[in-house]
Amino acid sequence: xxxxxxxxxxxxxxxxxxxxxxxxxxxxxxxxxxxxxxxxxxxxxxxxxxxxxxxxxxxxxxxxxxxxxxxxxxxxxxxxxxxxxxxxxxxxxxxxxxxxxxxxxxxxxxxxxxxxxxxxxxxxxxxxxxxxxxxxxxxxxxxxxxxxxxxxxxxxxxxxxxxxxxxxxxxxxxxxxxxxxxxxxxxxxxxxxxxxxxxxxxxxxxxxxxxxxxxxxxxxxxxxxxxxxxxxxxxxxxxxxxxxxxxxxxxxxxxxxxxxxxxxxxxxxxxxxxxxxxxxxxxxxxxxxxxxxxxxxxxxxxxxxxxxxxxxxxxxxxxxxxxxxxxxxxxxxxxxxxxxxxxxxxxxxxxxxxxxxxxxxxxxxxxxxxxxxxxxxxxxxxxxxxxxxxxxxxxxxxxxxxxxxxxxxxxxxxxxxxxxxxxxxxxxxxxxxxxxxxxxxxxxxxxxxxxxxxxxxxxxxxxxxxxxxxxxxxxxxxxxxxxxxxxxxxxxxxxxxxxxxxxxxxxx
Amino acid sequence: xxxxxxxxxxxxxxxxxxxxxxxxxxxxxxxxxxxxxxxxxxxxxxxxxxxxxxxxxxxxxxxxxxxxxxxxxxxxxxxxxxxxxxxxxxxxxxxxxxxxxxxxxxxxxxxxxxxxxxxxxxxxxxxxxxxxxxxxxxxxxxxxxxxxxxxxxxxxxxxxxxxxxxxxxxxxxxxxxxxxxxxxxxxxxxxxxxxxxxxxxxxxxxxxxxxxxxxxxxxxxxxxxxxxxxxxxxxxxxxxxxxxxxxxxxxxxxxxxxxxxxxxxxxxxxxxxxxxxxxxxxxxxxxxxxxxxxxxxxxxxxxxxxxxxxxxxxxxxxxxxx
Numbered sequence: 001x002x003x004x005x006x007x008x009x010x011x012x013x014x015x016x017x018x019x020x021x022x023x024x025x026x027x028x029x030x031x032x033x034x035x036x037x038x039x040x041x042x043x044x045x046x047x048x049x050x051x052x053x054x055x056x057x058x059x060x061x062x063x064x065x066x067x068x069x070x071x072x073x074x075x076x077x078x079x080x081x082x083x084x085x086x087x088x089x090x091x092x093x094x095x096x097x098x099x100x101x102x103x104x105x106x107x108x109x110x111x112x113x114x115x116x117x118x119x120x121x122x123x124x125x126x127x128x129x130x131x132x133x134x135x136x137x138x139x140x141x142x143x144x145x146x147x148x149x150x151x152x153x154x155x156x157x158x159x160x161x162x163x164x165x166x167x168x169x170x171x172x173x174x175x176x177x178x179x180x181x182x183x184x185x186x187x188x189x190x191x192x193x194x195x196x197x198x199x200x201x202x203x204x205x206x207x208x209x210x211x212x213x214x215x216x217x218x219x220x221x222x223x224x225x226x227x228x229x230x231x232x233x234x235x236x237x238x239x240x241x242x243x244x245x246x247x248x249x250x251x252x253x254x255x256x257x258x259x260x261x262x263x264x265x266x267x268x269x270x271x272x273x274x275x276x277x278x279x280x281x282x283x284x285x286x287x288x289x290x291x292x293x294x295x296x297x298x299x300x301x302x303x304x305x306x307x308x309x310x311x312x313x314x315x316x317x318x319x320x321x322x323x324x325x326x327x328x329x330x331x332x333x334x335x336x337x338x339x340x341x342x343x344x345x346x347x348x349x350x351x352x353x354x355x356x357x358x359x360x361x362x363x364x365x366x367x368x369x370x371x372x373x374x375x376x377x378x379x380x381x382x383x384x385x386x387x388x389x390x391x392x393x394x395x396x397x398x399x400x401x402x403x404x405x406x407x408x409x410x411x412x413x414x415x416x417x418x419x420x421x422x423x424x425x426x427x428x429x430x431x432x433x434x435x436x437x438x439x440x441x442x443x444x445x446x447x448x449x450x451x452x453x454x455x456x457x458x459x460x461x462x463x464x465x466x467x468x469x470x471x472x473x474x475x476x477x478x479x480x481x482x483x484x485x486x487x488x489x490x491x492x493x494x495x496x497x498x499x500x501x502x503x504x505x506x507x508x
Numbered sequence: 509x510x511x512x513x514x515x516x517x518x519x520x521x522x523x524x525x526x527x528x529x530x531x532x533x534x535x536x537x538x539x540x541x542x543x544x545x546x547x548x549x550x551x552x553x554x555x556x557x558x559x560x561x562x563x564x565x566x567x568x569x570x571x572x573x574x575x576x577x578x579x580x581x582x583x584x585x586x587x588x589x590x591x592x593x594x595x596x597x598x599x600x601x602x603x604x605x606x607x608x609x610x611x612x613x614x615x616x617x618x619x620x621x622x623x624x625x626x627x628x629x630x631x632x633x634x635x636x637x638x639x640x641x642x643x644x645x646x647x648x649x650x651x652x653x654x655x656x657x658x659x660x661x662x663x664x665x666x667x668x669x670x671x672x673x674x675x676x677x678x679x680x681x682x683x684x685x686x687x688x689x690x691x692x693x694x695x696x697x698x699x700x701x702x703x704x705x706x707x708x709x710x711x712x713x714x715x716x717x718x719x720x721x722x723x724x725x726x727x728x729x730x731x732x733x734x735x736x737x738x739x740x741x742x743x744x745x746x747x748x749x750x751x752x753x754x755x756x757x758x759x760x761x762x763x764x765x766x767x768x769x770x771x772x773x774x775x776x777x778x779x780x781x782x783x784x785x786x787x788x789x790x791x792x793x794x795x796x797x798x799x800x801x802x803x804x805x806x807x808x809x810x811x812x813x814x815x816x817x818x819x820x821x822x823x824x825x826x827x828x829x830x
Contacts, residue, residue, distance in 0.1 A: 062521065063620040065623060065628065067620075075816075079611075082607070085524040085525020165535075171534070172532075183763020184760065185528075189760045190765075192729065197764040198736070198763055292631045293633070396730065
């Protein structure tokens with residue numbers, strides 16, 4: 001069975017690669033052949049054939065901030081989840097927390113625990129998807145492996161079919177648990193201002209306690225796989241620490257009172273490229289710290305720190321560009337709140353020997369450490385005596401005004417900001433999605449990869465791969481078009497000479 | 509190796525949830541991968557439009573398209589895949605009825621661009637820069653797709669053979685659809701590949717739905733303690749069940765929240781919103797205009813409530829702002 005799947009896959013990949021090679025030999029000017037959610041890269045050379053500018057564009061806009069106006073705010077957890085079907089739980093939870101704030105209501109303690117429980121289950125399964133299916137194959141199978149092997153099936157071959165099946169079944173069980181509490185796993189319905197719609201029945205608890213144990217075992221196993229495959233291989237470490245994938249930016253992440261990483265709640269902490277605390281603020285103050293810059297060549301807005309200012313696409317202390325997602329969270333914190341994750345955290349920073357770690361590809365390792373934390377936190381909450389309580393909601397009585405909610409989505413800090421009339425009808429909506437926080441740094445990564453691989457007008461073979469590796473480390477979510485089974489983002493890369501002629505084009 | 513039937517997946521303006529629903533076949537995905545030859549799936553393989561163009565017309569057995577249609581290239585792709593496929597399936601609410609993104613049909617393109625790029629509280633944009641379809645650069649231009657003023661369902665662009673409803677469809681329905689396609693026992697064209705009964709018929713709370721519904725007040729769910737056993741409408745909470753097709757296994761209702769209508773209407777209903785409106789209007793227990801007015805005041809956003817997934821396909825379709 002497995003062999004025939006691999007055959008089917010290989011055949012498809014071979015055809016794809018033939019088509020791709022055919023295209024490589026022919027330089028086509030075809031600027032409109034793009035998909036929604038396609039990343040588009042345009043590189044401009046100067047007279048000497050060196051890179052002058054590289055543009056990374058996202059041709060995507062759906063206008064959720066606009067068509068939400070006039071809706072009742074309580075519908076937002078279900079409407080905004082449709083921004084992203086891969087991380088619907090993140091939007092659902094940020095939205096639900098914005099509603100608590102909007103209605104000035106404090107959920108009962110069991111409801112908060114259930115939300116955090118569901119949230120960590122989601123983080124664990126979503127990170128697992130990335131590690132085994134999307135970004136991980138680059139590392140587990142190897143960045144130099146043939147493309148037809150760099151996908152989930154290649155991973156299964158590398159680590160063994162039993163493990164492959166274990167990945168699939170563990171993810172399925174975790175997602176079934178989200179569905180148990182949230183009704184659906186893609187677009188859950190759990191959240192209401194002041195609580196949750198459903199709790200755990202006492203008779204169902206043992207199976208979820210077992211799942212929590214299995215989930216932790218799975219996370220620790222994943223950490224071991226990662227260490228065996230990646231850390232024992234000097235070539236990988238060289239790649240991770242190479243200059244192409246290094247940017248000295250600010251880092252942002254949610255922390256608890258002891259500055260430890262938290263996905264569900266806390267304050268937003270920002271550290272400078274030197275690792276000094278630059279700011280620590282509650283979600284409601286986000287407008288004082290975060291601003292967005294608009295460029296005419298992309299639908300995605302570029303976030304930066306308002307206090308530092310927009311200095312263009314450049315890194316360092318003087319530039320307001322910051323980064324989010326797993327690596328940023330580890331950099332912006334002082335540690336992890338659970339024992340095994342804390343051990344892994346210390347090992348991470350000891351290995352690199354400095355903090356913050358500025359290497360984009362270290363996101364892969366940070367992601368696995370976060371899996372361990374999520375799994376440990378699930379075990380803590382599922383064994384909490386309150387977890388089967390049916391005290392799940394407080395009905396809001398205050399007049400709604402303004403609400404801001406924040407969570408750490410798998411791909412970084414996510415803000416939802418609502419303003420309503422006294423009936424709770426939306427008058428203003430602002431969303432800062434995780435990938436937007438990273439968009440400036442991502443654009444810099446593309447430019448750096450281009451500069452490293454284009455010399456005197458000659459484009460090296462591995463350019464698209466290099467660029468893609470940078471992308472996949474961030475796990476960007478542009479209209480979710482980047483989530484692909486073999487982890488290939490659909491990309492178009494075009495190189496122009498100073499006369500505006502296309503001299504090279506590659507596409508995925 | 510004998511020729512296996514060719515299948516393609518494609519997305520338009522979508523969120524990725526439909527792709528997740530395919531991945532959620534979990535262990536079954538291996539079985540599907542064995543039964544068919546997936547020739548085109550941008551999320552999973554190199555995007556190769558030219559390769560699709562090179563295929564003989566009608567050489568793909570079935571293509572499943574998710575997402576609504578907004579840009580010119582989505583239109584082009586829809587036409588191309590229609591030509592190459594014997595069977596074209598609209599997969600999920602967006603392709604089926606326009607989906608949540610078609611709520612944007614209440615706003616003009618100008619309103620959307622102005623709000624996002626100029627008026628958002630975080631934006632610093634004194635020059636009022638906006639993304640441009642063409643941004644001149646050094647004798648050439650960087651281009652972005654321009655989107656249409658209207659969001660459309662797939663069958664408003666090309667002819668569609670079958671529909672898989674839901675936001676997203678369930679893996680179970682997907683598996684059944686694939687098996688149906690492979691069996692060669694095809695249902696009549698235009699069929700929605702899900703049961704043709706109303707959600708209420710298969711609702712776990714069916715027993716508590718009164719035969720004669722008398723509504724004296726519409727309650728918004730966050731201001732109400734929800735009884736986990738009782739029919740939502742009987743509790744005065746709006747539930748789209750009467751106007752919505754079944755087949756989702758009542759997932760939201762099992763999550764103790766009302767149905768919001770993502771499966772679209774049954775084959776006997778032309779306009780899902782109109783259907784629920786008439787059902788509710790006849791259940792409002794009042795005679796005096798003031799009384800009726802007061803009760804209807806409990807529905808602050810009829811369009812977003814009754815057409816949350818189907819504005820593109822509704823008789824209303826869009827708001828024209830002049």
